[in-house]
Amino acid sequence: MTRPDARPVWQNWGRNVQAHPARIARPGSTAEVAAVVRDAVAAGHTVKAVGAGHSFTAIAATDGVLLRLDRMSAILATDTATGRVRVQAGASLHALNPQLKARGLALPNLGDVDPQSVAGAVSTGTHGTGDKLFGISQAVVGVQIVTATGDVLEIDEQHPWFGAGRVTLGALGIITEVTLQCVPAFLLHAREEPMALPAVMEQLDQLVADNDHFEFYWFPHTEKTSTKRNNRVPPGTPRQPVGRFRSWLDDQFLSNTAFEGINRVVAGRRSWIPRVNGVAASTLSAREYVDDSYNVFVSPRTVRFRESEFAMPREALPVVLDELAAWFGAGHENISFPIEVRFTAADDVWMSTGHERDNCYVAVHQYWRSDPTAYFAAAQDIFTAHGGRPHWGKMHTLDASYFAGTYARFGDFVAIRDELDPGRTFSNAYLDRVLG
Ligand SMILES: Cc1cc2nc3c(=O)[nH]c(=O)nc-3n(C[C@H](O)[C@H](O)[C@H](O)COP(=O)(O)OP(=O)(O)OC[C@H]3O[C@@H](n4cnc5c(N)ncnc54)[C@H](O)[C@@H]3O)c2cc1C
Structure with a gap:
């Protein structure tokens, strides 16, 4: 779909959110993501990655540069001894699950659909059900993020920002790789x-x-x-x-x-x-x-x-x-x-x-x-x-004043966002509302 001014139109699965990105980029590597981010910042554009557009909120919407990471969907490394798998962030859960099975592995818990990208699912705290189990983000043991300066940040379990790096709402940068702690296939x-x-x-x-x-x-x-x-x-x-x-x-x-x-x-x-x-x-x-x-x-x-x-x-x-x-x-x-x-x-x-x-x-x-x-x-x-x-990806009308009282580490998360993205390269109206 193209508008008369030739800007592409993006819409989410629920068809309640539309955006008109200045341009769409499909980088094929972390280095290419970094280059796109640097170029966008130099041109005064914001940047957002979208996954499968399965969020009902405008969390993924952008009028700046929209990144599709569908060319970054490979499994990069598998450690069968530990069950840890490094994947590119654009992989869809639909494609990932059978590939994990072929390696004798599985994610411990899932939601009720699978078109989401790994980064999209992780970024909004996608979850399923289970008394003693967690959302998908709890399986994340490492993320690679391209920040607003175009630098590549690795957040692993030892990193002081590990608590912030697993559900980021897309606010800290572009996630390019994710390490997942899997369990034996079951x-x-x-x-x-x-x-x-x-x-x-x-x-x-x-x-x-x-x-x-x-x-x-x-x-x-x-x-x-x-x-x-x-x-x-x-x-x-x-x-x-x-x-x-x-x-x-x-x-x-x-x-x-x-x-x-x-x-x-x-x-x-x-x-x-x-x-x-x-x-x-x-x-x-x-x-x-x-x-x-x-x-x-x-x-x-x-x-x-x-x-x-x-x-x-x-x-x-x-x-x-x-x-x-x-x-x-x-x-x-x-x-x-x-x-x-x-x-x-x-x-x-x-x-x-x-x-x-x-x-x-x-x-x-x-x-x-x-x-x-x-x-x-x-x-x-x-x-x-x-x-x-x-849920960060499902409809609500609440703002930062509510979340400051609902999340004990809200202030710490916002402080990291301020440090990593002072110019709000990765923001949009939704993030301005929920993070302030
Ligand atoms: C039919 C349906 C069923 C669903 N079922 C469930 C369910 O069972 N459980 C549940 O918890 N949720 C469920 N959801 C919600 C869905 O899992 C989340 O909204 C999820 O975020 C969507 O993933 P996505 O790949 O479509 O991401 P998008 O919606 O495209 O993006 C979500 C966020 O992730 C960010 N993002 C995407 N890629 C990157 C990246 N590479 N780097 C940084 N940020 C990135 C986007 O900018 C945005 O902020 C469902 C949604 C639908 C439409």
């Missing part, structure tokens, strides 16, 4: 089954503690949920993937094709939503399978939506869900997308939503053709009343 046994919400909440502590990865989707205006329990199986367990027809029926047809059709219809007839949600939840039947970890974590997502997600202390979850139910009950708006609930353990990454706190995550979604403003604002009010920390 299979997961997946058990998916519908459960009533009161039963889930009654057994929640046990469900979260007894499963490696527990999450559930709650269908608004109903008491129906779909639960997912994923657990590691002993080495030698054979794969039993979902059959091709069942996979097409559940993952393609019901979860995507039929769901898209339903959303198109109810976008114009919102009073139907509560009944439709009840029927949609009932079509999901139980299933079990065993597959490579990444095939179990990741599902296809072809229905476009917008999302807001906050991390909160786990004990807040029952009240948060009650308050959301009360908002639905008050008849403000009918919502067709299920609410996703996940769990992670506390980490030591300064700007991670998991920083020093065991969290539950509650994610609200809205079909992309429907306005999410009122729903997400109401949800944000509920989440922030419980110490909520928004």
Whole structure:
């Protein structure tokens, strides 16, 4: 797509953010990234790398020089003894996961899709679910960053900025290489089954503690949920993937094709939503399978939506869900997308939503053709009343004054940004808002 003034148009996956970069560069090496940064600074441009554009916030937007690192997607080194893998930052998780498997390795935990670039996923604190597990950034043991001077900075575990270098929001520079601490490749046994919400909440502590990865989707205006329990199986367990027809029926047809059709219809007839949600939840039947970890974590997502997600202390979850139910009950708006609930353990990454706190995550979604403003604002009010920390890549309206009180190391992170990028080469309107 090209505008009349010949500037390219960039937009994110959710189609709620657009930008008009002055130019797009596709460097093929760290040295080329450094040269692009130096040239951009000399020309008075800002610089931003984008990954797969899977952030719903304008965190990746730029009117300056946009960097695509798709030519920098190789695995550079593998240490099978330690499980450490050095990758170029532009590698997509989709391409990386099978390459790790071929080396007998895997990432310990993943979110629910895989098109993201390694740098993009790491920079916003992308996470999945797991009582004793963390977001992807916790697997990072080293990053290489091209700074605003065009210098190459290596941050490893010994570096004083290690806590800042793993979730950077793209604010410290262009990440060119990442070292990941992987684990031996593993299979997961997946058990998916519908459960009533009161039963889930009654057994929640046990469900979260007894499963490696527990999450559930709650269908608004109903008491129906779909639960997912994923657990590691002993080495030698054979794969039993979902059959091709069942996979097409559940993952393609019901979860995507039929769901898209339903959303198109109810976008114009919102009073139907509560009944439709009840029927949609009932079509999901139980299933079990065993597959490579990444095939179990990741599902296809072809229905476009917008999302807001906050991390909160786990004990807040029952009240948060009650308050959301009360908002639905008050008849403000009918919502067709299920609410996703996940769990992670506390980490030591300064700007991670998991920083020093065991969290539950509650994610609200809205079909992309429907306005999410009122729903997400109401949800944000509920989440922030419980110490909520928004996912950096998912919609929220909070600013630096809120984060200064929510992240213990916020001031330290901002000080490093001031030192590395005093001229704000890597900034944009979103970063100006959230970092000040
Ligand atoms: C359908 C869908 C499902 C999702 N599921 C999950 C989920 O399960 N869990 C979860 O936590 N999140 C999820 N997300 C959010 C997503 O993981 C994050 O927004 C992630 O940052 C997107 O990665 P990306 O490669 O698209 O990065 P982009 O959105 O393109 O960029 C994100 C940030 O990273 C920066 N960046 C990218 N590359 C570099 C680089 N080389 N150097 C410096 N900065 C860089 C960008 O400038 C920007 O600040 C989902 C999003 C979508 C659309």
